[in-house]
Amino acid sequence: MIETQHPDQLYRGRFGTLLVGSRSKLNDRVSLYEETRRTTGYGQAGLLHAFGVDLVLTERWSTGLKMETGTISDPLNGDIKRRVVALSMGYNATVLASSL
Structure with a gap:
């Protein structure tokens, strides 16, 4: 059996992600969104912000x-x-239709 100096290096352990965001529909053609993502745990951790706009052209x-x-x-x-x-x-x- 070979033992390395860091036997748990590939073990990710506990980690978590918190995602908070919102979406606003300005009208039938334009919507905006924002989200913030925080990741924590063994290994990588980060804080990312995303912003976007979606446009319906036709x-x-x-x-x-x-x-x-x-x-x-x-x-x-x-x-x-x-x-x-x-x-x-x-x-x-295809044109999708839905009814409630």
């Missing part, structure tokens, strides 16, 4: 813009500053 086309910023701390790799901008587009080929 009945079938939609687009969105998302920005995310924050810091992820890792005891082995140090702090990683995260800054992300993402653009999305969607096409809906």
Whole structure:
């Protein structure tokens, strides 16, 4: 049997994520959202903030813009500053209908 100096290095142990956010629909075409995500535990920990806007262009086309910023701390790799901008587009080929 071979024993390493850090036998629990790959063991993640207890960890948790707290996610708080909100979404606001300005009208039928525009919605905004914001969320904050805090992760803790053995290994990586971080605090990330995300902001976004979703636009409905037509009945079938939609687009969105998302920005995310924050810091992820890792005891082995140090702090990683995260800054992300993402653009999305969607096409809906079928019209969905629902009734309550």
